[in-house]
Amino acid sequence: MPSPIGHSLIGLTVANLPLKKQLYQSIFWLGYVVIIANAADLDFLPGWIIGDMNRYHHGISHSIGAAVILAIFCAIAAKLIDLDAKRVFFVTALVYFSHLLGDYLGVDRSEPYGAPFLWPISSEYYLSPVQIFHPIEHGDPGAGNSSVFAEIFSYPNLIAAAIEYIIVVPFWLVTFWLSRRGSSD
Numbered sequence: 001m002p003s004p005i006g007h008s009l010i011g012l013t014v015a016n017l018p019l020k021k022q023l024y025q026s027i028f029w030l031g032y033v034v035i036i037a038n039a040a041d042l043d044f045l046p047g048w049i050i051g052d053m054n055r056y057h058h059g060i061s062h063s064i065g066a067a068v069i070l071a072i073f074c075a076i077a078a079k080l081i082d083l084d085a086k087r088v089f090f091v092t093a094l095v096y097f098s099h100l101l102g103d104y105l106g107v108d109r110s111e112p113y114g115a116p117f118l119w120p121i122s123s124e125y126y127l128s129p130v131q132i133f134h135p136i137e138h139g140d141p142g143a144g145n146s147s148v149f150a151e152i153f154s155y156p157n158l159i160a161a162a163i164e165y166i167i168v169v170p171f172w173l174v175t176f177w178l179s180r181r182g183s184s185d
């Protein structure tokens with residue numbers, strides 16, 4: 001799994017295309033994309049509450065089903081406050097999918113490897129045979145919160161995040177350039 005930095009960059013990369021220039025006209029959209037790009041990893045929270053952060057990680061929040069449910073929920077909320085519901089649905093689903101793609105392409109060191117990306121169609125766990133993102137250490141299964149946090153803020157994770165930056169930023173630049181070109185037509 002990539003770090004929150006990697007997930008945010010991947011989310012911002014895919015969001016460049018449909019949002020075009022408008023993304024950069026609003027800090028709200030930037031914040032929204034970053035939150036949605038990392039939302040699947042909120043499955044750390046219930047484990048954090050019970051002192052076993054990894055307990056529920058890589059469950060059904062990492063699935064196309066969760067992406068669609070969240071996108072519908074956000075589109076309804078957008079409609080209620082007079083935002084473009086269709087656009088919110090599309091961006092939310094796309095950015096959420098980008099999180100799944102990032103995790104699919106990242107090294108996973110603990111069983112079950114990968115995540116049930118196709119839930120509810122299938123509950124099987126999938127992981128790419130070729131992984132391009134380095135692992136982000138977040139403790140062994142059953143590790144307490146303090147040792148998980150010590151691993152999260154460790155030097156190897158800093159290096160892994162730097163590598164994510166180097167891998168993703170060229171793609172971000174390309175989509176940014178495409179979005180600028182598209183918006184000037």
Ligand SMILES: [Zn+2]
Pocket residue numbers: 001040041062099103
């Ligand atoms: Zn994840």
